[in-house]
Amino acid sequence: MEHKTDILSKSLDEIKRDLISMGEKSFRGEQIYEWLYKKGVTSFHEMTNLPQTLILKLESQYSIGTLRLLKRLISKDRHTIKYLYLLGDNNIIECVVMKYHHGNTLCLSTQVGCAMGCSFCASGAGGLVRNLSVGEMTAQLLITDRDISELGWGRITGMVLMGSGEPLDNYDNTLEFLHQIHNPKGFNMGWRSITLSTCGMVPKIRLLADEGISINLAVSLHASNDEMRRRIMRIANVYSIKDVIEASRYYFEKTGRRVTFEYALIQDENDKPEHAEELAYILREFPCHVNLIPLNENMHSSSKRSRIQAINKFESVLKSAGISVTRRREMGPDIQGACGQLKASFLNGTADFKTEEAESSNGKYQRI
Numbered sequence: 112m113e114h115k116t117d118i119l120s121k122s123l124d125e126i127k128r129d130l131i132s133m134g135e136k137s138f139r140g141e142q143i144y145e146w147l148y149k150k151g152v153t154s155f156h157e158m159t160n161l162p163q164t165l166i167l168k169l170e171s172q173y174s175i176g177t178l179r180l181l182k183r184l185i186s187k188d189r190h191t192i193k194y195l196y197l198l199g200d201n202n203i204i205e206c207v208v209m210k211y212h213h214g215n216t217l218c219l220s221t222q223v224g225c226a227m228g229c230s231f232c233a234s235g236a237g238g239l240v241r242n243l244s245v246g247e248m249t250a251q252l253l254i255t256d257r258d259i260s261e262l263g264w265g266r267i268t269g270m271v272l273m274g275s276g277e278p279l280d281n282y283d284n285t286l287e288f289l290h291q292i293h294n295p296k297g298f299n300m301g302w303r304s305i306t307l308s309t310c311g312m313v314p315k316i317r318l319l320a321d322e323g324i325s326i327n328l329a330v331s332l333h334a335s336n337d338e339m340r341r342r343i344m345r346i347a348n349v350y351s352i353k354d355v356i357e358a359s360r361y362y363f364e365k366t367g368r369r370v371t372f373e374y375a376l377i378q379d380e381n382d383k384p385e386h387a388e389e390l391a392y393i394l395r396e397f398p399c400h401v402n403l404i405p406l407n408e409n410m411h412s413s414s415k416r417s418r419i420q421a422i423n424k425f426e427s428v429l430k431s432a433g434i435s436v437t438r439r440r441e442m443g444p445d446i447q448g449a450c451g452q453l454k455a456s457f458l459n460g461t462a463d464f465k466t467e468e469a470e471s472s473n474g475k476y477q478r479i
């Protein structure tokens with residue numbers, strides 16, 4: 112079969128260059144970009160202000176995205192939608208949309224699997240399969256955006272890179288994708304509406320700080336000392352908590368964006384009041400924020416969620432020490448909203464799809 116380039120992997124400048132080499136005018140690039148990013152079309156024939164000759168040229172050279180929707184699950188409270196997508200090479204990725212009073216946030220995947228091997232995580236259980244391309248990340252956003260607007264939810268207004276994968280381990284594609292969707296002529300997502308979550312790849316945090324883009328940074332800490340962190344996160348064998356906090360401080364100084372430290376509370380591992388005191392001490396004098404996450408248990412790990420009393424106590428110790436702290440609102444547990452869980456159960460044939468499941472309302476995305 113003839114290989115076509117995914118146009119969602121191309122920047123506006125690259126599309127313009129391609130148009131010129133086809134003997135076309137470069138302003139057509141802006142029109143195409145607007146159709147792709149503002150209107151979310153899935154066929155060149157929907158680009159009604161382009162001449163037919165150009166549509167045929169585009170069709171012979173490009174595809175628009177390479178994802179296929181496998182499943183769409185809507186939580187009972189109708190605040191969360193989980194999407195499962197099939198990639199061109201039959202790998203599967205997932206993303207989640209969360210509805211907040213201020214808008215719709217997309218949690219997006221950046222890799223198939225993950226190399227980081229955090230002990231509690233379903234996405235990392237099978238290791239890294241491969242990086243996602245710029246086009247595959249873009250397609251997750253555009254297809255999901257179009258789908259939720261057809262459901263009457265409006266547009267996606269914010270994005271967190273917290274799905275499967277470590278975004279900084281797929282640095283170049285992730286950065287190119289972010290520039291692509293930030294482009295005011297395209298999706299026009301503001302830097303401050305984007306949060307990148309990392310397990311703490313120290314040199315890449317410093318690199319990101321120097322990029323001149325003021326996105327929000329969330330750093331997974333999950334421990335109050337290095338020995339504990341090494342038990343929970345493999346990356347802790349490479350970088351100490353001190354290294355991670357120094358890099359985070361550098362990020363804050365360069366971008367002016369307050370850093371959030373994520374802390375998943377694991378029963379009898381990292382959830383004691385003395386751990387909260389230790390955490391407060393290591394974060395002292397750093398204007399950061401701590402986000403406590405009641406652990407999502409999964410079949411790949413024996414880690415258990417902390418008891419509610421332990422979570423309450425942990426939070427109150429941090430607050431008394433003057434640390435800005437919130438508890439992550441739990442979204443979509445009935446649709447396995449935690450990272451990597453839907454994909455894992457789908458592949459094992461154990462998925463429990465009792466919640467509402469629906470085909471894409473425009474019928475464009477074929478289910479298997």
Ligand code: SF4
Nearest residue numbers: 225228229232235276
């Ligand atoms: S928690 Fe994040 S970084 Fe750790 S293994 Fe899972 S996806 Fe990778």
